[in-house]
Amino acid sequence: MWKKLYSWLDERTGVEGLIRKINDEPIRGGARWSYVFGSGILLLLVLQFFTGIFLTMYYAPTSDHAHASVAFIQKAVSGGALLRGLHYYGSSAIIILAILHFAQTFLFGAYKERRELLWISGLLMLLLVLAFGFTGYLLPWTQEAYFGTKVGTSIMGEVPAGGPLMQRIMLGGREITTLTLSRFFTLHVWLLPLLLILLAGSHVAFFRRSGPAGPYHHRDDARTELFYPRQVFLDALVFLLIFIVLIVLSLNLKAPLGQQADPTTDYLARPPWYFLPLFELLKYFPGNMTLVPAVVLPGIAFIVLAVLPFFDRKEERHPLRRPVATVLMLLGLFGSGGLVILSKYQDGMNPDLRAKIESQRREELAYLDAPFQPEEIGRSLPIEVPMVQVEGNMRNPVLKIYFANCANCHGRDASGGALGPSLIRLASSRHLSRDFLLKYISGHVREPSPDSMPRFQQLSLDQRGELADWLLNLRSPDQLSEPGETAAQSSLPSVPKPAAAPSQGPKKAAEIPRAPEAFLKTCAFCHGNDAGGNIGPSLVGITAKPERSPEDLLKLLDDSRAYGLKDPMPANFPKLSVDDKKAIVDWLSKLQ
Amino acid sequence: MSKPSNSAHVSDRRSFLGKITGLIAAFVAAVVGVATGKYALYPAFRKMSEEQNWQVVCPLEDIPEHEPVKRSVVISQDAGWGRFNSQRLIWILRDGSRVVVFSATCPHLGCTVNAASNGFMCPCHGSAWTGDGQRLGGPTLRALDTLDHRIEEGVLKVKYEFFKQSIAEKEIIS
Numbered sequence: 001m002w003k004k005l006y007s008w009l010d011e012r013t014g015v016e017g018l019i020r021k022i023n024d025e026p027i028r029g030g031a032r033w034s035y036v037f038g039s040g041i042l043l044l045l046v047l048q049f050f051t052g053i054f055l056t057m058y059y060a061p062t063s064d065h066a067h068a069s070v071a072f073i074q075k076a077v078s079g080g081a082l083l084r085g086l087h088y089y090g091s092s093a094i095i096i097l098a099i100l101h102f103a104q105t106f107l108f109g110a111y112k113e114r115r116e117l118l119w120i121s122g123l124l125m126l127l128l129v130l131a132f133g134f135t136g137y138l139l140p141w142t143q144e145a146y147f148g149t150k151v152g153t154s155i156m157g158e159v160p161a162g163g164p165l166m167q168r169i170m171l172g173g174r175e176i177t178t179l180t181l182s183r184f185f186t187l188h189v190w191l192l193p194l195l196l197i198l199l200a201g202s203h204v205a206f207f208r209r210s211g212p213a214g215p216y217h218h219r220d221d222a223r224t225e226l227f228y229p230r231q232v233f234l235d236a237l238v239f240l241l242i243f244i245v246l247i248v249l250s251l252n253l254k255a256p257l258g259q260q261a262d263p264t265t266d267y268l269a270r271p272p273w274y275f276l277p278l279f280e281l282l283k284y285f286p287g288n289m290t291l292v293p294a295v296v297l298p299g300i301a302f303i304v305l306a307v308l309p310f311f312d313r314k315e316e317r318h319p320l321r322r323p324v325a326t327v328l329m330l331l332g333l334f335g336s337g338g339l340v341i342l343s344k345y346q347d348g349m350n351p352d353l354r355a356k357i358e359s360q361r362r363e364e365l366a367y368l369d370a371p372f373q374p375e376e377i378g379r380s381l382p383i384e385v386p387m388v389q390v391e392g393n394m395r396n397p398v399l400k401i402y403f404a405n406c407a408n409c410h411g412r413d414a415s416g417g418a419l420g421p422s423l424i425r426l427a428s429s430r431h432l433s434r435d436f437l438l439k440y441i442s443g444h445v446r447e448p449s450p451d452s453m454p455r456f457q458q459l460s461l462d463q464r465g466e467l468a469d470w471l472l473n474l475r476s477p478d479q480l481s482e483p484g485e486t487a488a489q490s491s492l493p494s495v496p497k498p499a500a501a502p503s504q505g506p507k508k509a510a511e512i513p514r515a516p517e518a519f520l521k522t523c524a525f526c527h528g529n530d531a532g533g534n535i536g537p538s539l540v541g542i543t544a545k546p547e548r549s550p551e552d553l554l555k556l557l558d559d560s561r562a563y564g565l566k567d568p569m570p571a572n573f574p575k576l577s578v579d580d581k582k583a584i585v586d587w588l589s590k591l592q
Numbered sequence: 593m594s595k596p597s598n599s600a601h602v603s604d605r606r607s608f609l610g611k612i613t614g615l616i617a618a619f620v621a622a623v624v625g626v627a628t629g630k631y632a633l634y635p636a637f638r639k640m641s642e643e644q645n646w647q648v649v650c651p652l653e654d655i656p657e658h659e660p661v662k663r664s665v666v667i668s669q670d671a672g673w674g675r676f677n678s679q680r681l682i683w684i685l686r687d688g689s690r691v692v693v694f695s696a697t698c699p700h701l702g703c704t705v706n707a708a709s710n711g712f713m714c715p716c717h718g719s720a721w722t723g724d725g726q727r728l729g730g731p732t733l734r735a736l737d738t739l740d741h742r743i744e745e746g747v748l749k750v751k752y753e754f755f756k757q758s759i760a761e762k763e764i765i766s
Contacts, residue, residue: 050624050628060673065673065674068673068674069672072672076634076672076673077634078634079626079627079630080631083627083628083631086624228610229609229610229613232613233609233610233613236612236613236616239616239620240616240619243620247623374670374672374673374675375675376674376675377674551650551654554651555650558747559645559647559648559666561668561677562647562666562668562677563666577745578651578747
């Protein structure tokens with residue numbers, strides 16, 4: 001039955017001949033363990049294609065969702081951690097095998113005897129694999145991804161003449177944005193794989209044309225063995241071993257995934273291990289010479305290697321009888337390895353760096369172990385936080401920041417308000433670090449919850465730094481008064497209090513009816529007594545906005561989440577009666 | 593290619609090594625295949641549309657009487673990496689304090705049902721219903737789907753649900 005089906009198929013497809021052609025490749029000198037690298041790379045590439053295709057099933061290549069979608073794959077989807085782990089560690093395995101394959105071909109002189117194109121196509125694939133690594137690195141949109149790519153593309157911008165242009169084209173602008181992510185995605189998922197299929201296909205075809213070079217000592221030249229079964233078996237065995245290692249790494253160590261990229265943090269970026277030699281070399285050249293280690297040296301090395309088979313015409317292949325070539329290659333390999341070790345060693349020796357790297361690593365692991373939190377997605381109005389008009393001379397800049405951003409909730413003397421807790425001695429009694437405060441203020445270490453503090457991402461790193469330093473030393477409410485003044489007579493700005501008198505401008509008061517009591521009690525705290533905005537956005541003219549018709553506003557007061565609003569806007573206002581809500585909406589629709 | 597000396601031995605070894613190689617390939621394919629299968633099917637059989645909350649529509653007295661009134665409610669759907677908030681349409685019929693709420697999703701194949709001169713009509717395949725939602729004609733097998741509603745302090749609230757399509761009975765998709 002099967003035989004019949006097979007011969008029916010073979011008659012029409014010639015599959016038998018194809019299998020013969022693949023399996024019956026004669027190997028000069030017989031099957032060997034040392035020949036497994038090429039096949040290993042090919043099988044790993046197939047695995048990368050397969051896992052990569054399925055990773056795109058849940059991945060969203062935009063800067064606002066990339067990270068959440070990767071976290072979803074890693075933490076929630078069944079099999080997601082395994083597929084992502086295979087893809088992540090598989091890339092490293094390919095680079096290791098590619099380096100071994102390259103070094104072996106060079107050391108054993110297997111690029112000789114009319115194998116110029118085979119050699120060059122291999123070198124190009126080596127570059128291609130690194131390009132895969134570089135473009136794939138950005139896709140999870142983590143801190144590491146963002147800052148690693150920042151450094152990488154900055155180096156590109158250093159190239160004289162065409163560099164800045166190339167960098168702009170690569171980034172899709174001057175900065176890393178969602179467009180950069182889309183470009184890297186297109187490269188990593190479409191263009192580079194197409195190029196790789198072309199090159200790998202040519203590589204195999206060239207290889208079949210020239211045949212394997214055989215051992216460099218020519219002792220076994222008389223013996224010939226077919227590719228199948230022994231070499232196929234050895235290849236399969238090695239691949240199985242690699243596959244099992246990859247699975248163990250994926251399930252136990254897991255593919256790393258840190259927090260979402262935040263350009264305002266001082267993240268210490270380190271490239272993946274295969275770029276560490278370049279990274280380490282960069283340290284030994286001053287800033288205006290970045291080009292030498294990053295572009296010139298690798299460029300020269302590549303060109304020399306590429307033209308090598310055209311000039312090295314001697315038939316000798318034994319590594320010991322080609323001392324210059326062998327010594328140069330070993331120098332290159334061990335030099336690169338040494339640079340990797342040196343860079344790890346230097347990070348470990350510097351206590352500041354080591355502490356920072358360790359704390360980043362701890363945070364990353366904590367994030368990886370935390371349960372997955374889906375993103376809230378919907379039409380939402382951006383919550384703008386306009387600065388409160390500060391009266392009088394605020395000589396202390398940190399107080400200016402405090403009164404514009406924090407005082408409404410934490411109170412004008414920082415001893416706690418209606419919504420926020422007291423900040424006096426808060427940081428010192430809880431042993432909070434400056435770094436933690438920086439991230440807490442920007443919302444970077446917090447998962448959103450209904451009662452949490454809003455994310456103050458509009459504050460610059462410097463501003464947050466000043467706040468953090470100030471908070472760490474905040475021991476008494478008196479510290480909020482200006483120097484030389486007592487707290488009682490200070491020129492601190494008045495923080496709007498709920499139910500306070502509406503805005504005093506005589507003109508406004510004449511034109512605009514007074515806000516209803518319910519608004520002053522419930523809304524004015526954030527939106528201002530005249531709805532002109534405070535820590536919440538201005539509501540003047542809001543009914544003209546889409547989905548903010550009076551009817552929508554009434555519904556929104558019952559469920560603001562349904563309208564895509566986020567913290568700190570409460571989800572609903574159970575204390576407001578229907579009449580109160582109507583009064584508020586009526587009043588708001590009159591404000592133009 | 594040179595013929596190996598002992599051909600009987602060699603062909604034994606050939607088939608043995610070939611079988612082991614086949615087993616290795618089958619193992620790798622099984623591990624990757626099972627993981628990928630689970631991965632790809634993950635959202636398909638999970639309960640994704642969670643129980644919807646009661647949604648405020650509007651004060652009852654704002655709804656005109658004796659004519660179909662179109663309103664929207666916002667639903668929240670858990671879809672993998674996000675909870676997506678989006679709008680769905682409903683039709684409201686009011687007669688004093690008596691209220692009927694229909695989902696505007698056609699029970700045939702899911703297009704949006706419109707008000708027509710004599711009731712309701714689906715633009716896609718021409719299903720038609722009377723003014724109170726009874727089936728008139730067209731490919732639909734059932735009346736318009738009613739939604740649970742309640743009136744609290746004079747405000748109409750609705751619970752939006754999804755129903756199985758193209759069957760004669762109204763059945764909630766869970």
